[in-house]
Amino acid sequence: MGETLVEKILAPHLVSGRLMPGEEIAISIDQTLTQDATGTLVYLELEAMGIDRVATELSVSYVDHNTLQTGFENADDHLYLRTVAARYGLYFSPAGNGICHQVHLERFGVPGKTLLGSDSHTPTAGGLGMLAIGAGGIDVALAMAGRPFFLFMPEVIRIDLLGCLSPWVTAKDVILEVLRRLSVKGGVGKIMEYGGSGLKSLSVPERSTIANMGAELGATTSIFPSDEQTRHFLRVQGRERDWIPLQPDADAHYSDRLSIDLTQLEPLIALPHSPDNVRKVKEVEGVKIHQVVIGSCTNSSYQDLAKVAEVLKGKRVHPEVSLAIVPGSRRVLQMLAQKGALSQLIASGARILEPACGPCIGMGQAPPTGGVTLRTFNRNFRGRSGTPDAEIYLCSPETAVASALTGEITDPRSLGEEIKVTWPKRVWRGADLIIPPSPHPEGVQILRGPNIQPLPDFPKMPSKVEGEVLIKLGDDVTTDEILPAGSKILALRSNIPAIAEFTFAGIDPSFSCRAKEKGGGVIVGGANYGQGSSREHAALAPSYLGVKAVIALSFARIHLANLINFGVIPLLFSAKEDYERIEEGDQVVIYLDDLRQEVVLQNKSKGEVIKLIHHLQPREIKILKAGGVLNLVKGDP
Numbered sequence: 162m163g164e165t166l167v168e169k170i171l172a173p174h175l176v177s178g179r180l181m182p183g184e185e186i187a188i189s190i191d192q193t194l195t196q197d198a199t200g201t202l203v204y205l206e207l208e209a210m211g212i213d214r215v216a217t218e219l220s221v222s223y224v225d226h227n228t229l230q231t232g233f234e235n236a237d238d239h240l241y242l243r244t245v246a247a248r249y250g251l252y253f254s255p256a257g258n259g260i261c262h263q264v265h266l267e268r269f270g271v272p273g274k275t276l277l278g279s280d281s282h283t284p285t286a287g288g289l290g291m292l293a294i295g296a297g298g299i300d301v302a303l304a305m306a307g308r309p310f311f312l313f314m315p316e317v318i319r320i321d322l323l324g325c326l327s328p329w330v331t332a333k334d335v336i337l338e339v340l341r342r343l344s345v346k347g348g349v350g351k352i353m354e355y356g357g358s359g360l361k362s363l364s365v366p367e368r369s370t371i372a373n374m375g376a377e378l379g380a381t382t383s384i385f386p387s388d389e390q391t392r393h394f395l396r397v398q399g400r401e402r403d404w405i406p407l408q409p410d411a412d413a414h415y416s417d418r419l420s421i422d423l424t425q426l427e428p429l430i431a432l433p434h435s436p437d438n439v440r441k442v443k444e445v446e447g448v449k450i451h452q453v454v455i456g457s458c459t460n461s462s463y464q465d466l467a468k469v470a471e472v473l474k475g476k477r478v479h480p481e482v483s484l485a486i487v488p489g490s491r492r493v494l495q496m497l498a499q500k501g502a503l504s505q506l507i508a509s510g511a512r513i514l515e516p517a518c519g520p521c522i523g524m525g526q527a528p529p530t531g532g533v534t535l536r537t538f539n540r541n542f543r544g545r546s547g548t549p550d551a552e553i554y555l556c557s558p559e560t561a562v563a564s565a566l567t568g569e570i571t572d573p574r575s576l577g578e579e580i581k582v583t584w585p586k587r588v589w590r591g592a593d594l595i596i597p598p599s600p601h602p603e604g605v606q607i608l609r610g611p612n613i614q615p616l617p618d619f620p621k622m623p624s625k626v627e628g629e630v631l632i633k634l635g636d637d638v639t640t641d642e643i644l645p646a647g648s649k650i651l652a653l654r655s656n657i658p659a660i661a662e663f664t665f666a667g668i669d670p671s672f673s674c675r676a677k678e679k680g681g682g683v684i685v686g687g688a689n690y691g692q693g694s695s696r697e698h699a700a701l702a703p704s705y706l707g708v709k710a711v712i713a714l715s716f717a718r719i720h721l722a723n724l725i726n727f728g729v730i731p732l733l734f735s736a737k738e739d740y741e742r743i744e745e746g747d748q749v750v751i752y753l754d755d756l757r758q759e760v761v762l763q764n765k766s767k768g769e770v771i772k773l774i775h776h777l778q779p780r781e782i783k784i785l786k787a788g789g790v791l792n793l794v795k796g797d798p
């Protein structure tokens with residue numbers, strides 16, 4: 162039997178295990194990426210591992226999330242990241258260069274390689290035929306130290322794209338359609354492998370839009386073949402030498418198949434407050450809007466923004482709408498300038514922001530109270546924009562710009578004849594300020610500002626956990642809810658004691674106070690607990706407040722790994738009724754019995770006993786017993 166694209170890449174990278182769905186495998190990692198919001202912890206962890214130089218083929222440290230610098234904290238983080246990169250042999254991409262995923266596509270991505278990134282949208286590079294996975298920072302630090310990455314072999318799902326997109330229907334509509342069909346849990350434990358005749362007409366940036374939002378399906382990653390489109394993209398970037406052809410075998414076996422007829426697709430939009438709450442744009446046309454933001458790692462390519470500029474040429478943004486444009490990279494911004502598109506954008510009334518994550522992570526451009534904002538981003542979780550009661554809709558740049566002109570949600574097909582954007586023969590490749598690894602790493606002094614605090618200590622696993630159920634939550638709790646972002650909180654990413662104060666701040670502002678008062682306790686969650694971002698802080702901050710265990714109906718992949726890595730015990734209810742029987746405030750004792758088999762929970766408040774389960778591997782139990790992976794690595798450098 163032939164191989165899938167995923168198997169073709171995994172086989173030569175396999176360190177242990179078999180490529181059978183559900184089995185634990187370990188794979189070698191060729192490249193890593195980090196961004197500043199997760200990166201400071203990653204490098205503190207790397208330093209704690211006591212290595213000399215990174216062992217990967219290529220590792221890059223990007224600064225793109227915290228670029229507002231409203232105080233000294235961000236700037237200090239940037240200095241730390243630059244010097245630590247020089248010391249350990251990494252490339253460094255400073256603030257202003259662009260969003261890690263966009264810049265990585267342009268500068269470093271190579272078909273057929275493995276990439277591990279401390280950001281959940283690392284799969285964006287799947288658009289280039291890479292096997293690119295998002296992970297917790299410590300797993301990325303371990304990969305840089307030359308250790309393999311462990312994961313459960315996902316099922317490989319084949320998604321065939323057939324036919325071609327109609328005018329004004331885009332790659333964003335394709336992934337919104339996949340989200341509509343499968344939901345935010347539909348990709349858990351799966352890799353989405355795209356194929357079919359429709360691929361021929363999809364460029365790498367379009368494929369990357371689709372691969373990017375595979376993260377919203379909960380998928381481990383998404384991947385496209387490497388073909389003539391891939392070659393063309395790399396040629397334009399001046400890197401054709403990195404191209405190799407890569408296709409699945411015709412008789413490859415997939416766990417499941419899905420097909421989408423591109424010709425039948427219509428412009429789609431995700432309504433508040435979940436990326437899978439998808440409708441046709443037609444169905445919500447006429448809703449008044451206050452703001453439109455075009456950018457983020459999903460839709461900020463030259464192709465996206467040049468098209469927006471063409472639509473806006475000679476026109477004015479609706480007077481009651483604020484339109485902000487966030488280019489994905491300095492390269493994209495420079496090309497827009499060279500082609501005259503930038504001046505069209507400026508003349509239309511658009512606000513041009515620095516290439517960075519910006520509003521996507523609540524760094525500026527918060528909408529007004531109760532405001533309606535249309536964004537080309539990938540997440541519309543409540544409060545993520547910085548305004549708790551704002552309504553965030555997710556759509557294509559085409560729908561966004563059509564709506565910016567009218568002041569209400571508008572189907573872009575009303576814009577008339579389709580506009581085609583042609584790529585320049587070569588992109589601008591001038592000084593994009595990426596700093597290569599230092600030739601003299603020994604002499605580098607690592608600079609640490611006062612906001613950069615050492616990691617806390619992690620005690621060994623106790624024989625039982627005793628305490629209060631500090632909070633009980635429903636399904637699909639996001640890491641944004643566990644530990645919010647935004648300019649105030651993001652500045653504290655290198656300071657666990659300070660950031661811990663904001664744990665669950667959006668849903669229960671008294672949480673951190675209560676947790677400290679009670680000397681810790683446990684968290685109870687529903688299904689898919691910890692979906693969304695890869696931020697380790699969502700595990701570290703509760704752990705710092707004394708949370709010893711999280712009991713849920715199921716966990717999202719990256720958050721589960723983060724809990725284990727920092728010694729917080731993830732346990733599962735064996736039945737929904739057990740979840741229903743436990744309440745916030747209940748006093749419980751969990752007898753861990755070394756996590757041998759079943760775990761017994763005694764609910765002292767209710768006088769009941771329930772059995773909890775876990776699917777932890779011996780390797781993971783070893784980490785938990787040690788109190789987290791750092792204790793283990795330190796004992797075994």
Ligand code: MIC
Binds near residue numbers: 280693
């Ligand atoms: C996000 O989109 O939520 C982030 C910010 O990029 C996160 C990483 C982080 O929290 O720093 C992600 O997606 O992993």
Ligand code: SF4
Binds near residue numbers: 457517522
């Ligand atoms: Fe940055 Fe937003 Fe992409 Fe996260 S989703 S990497 S915050 S642009």
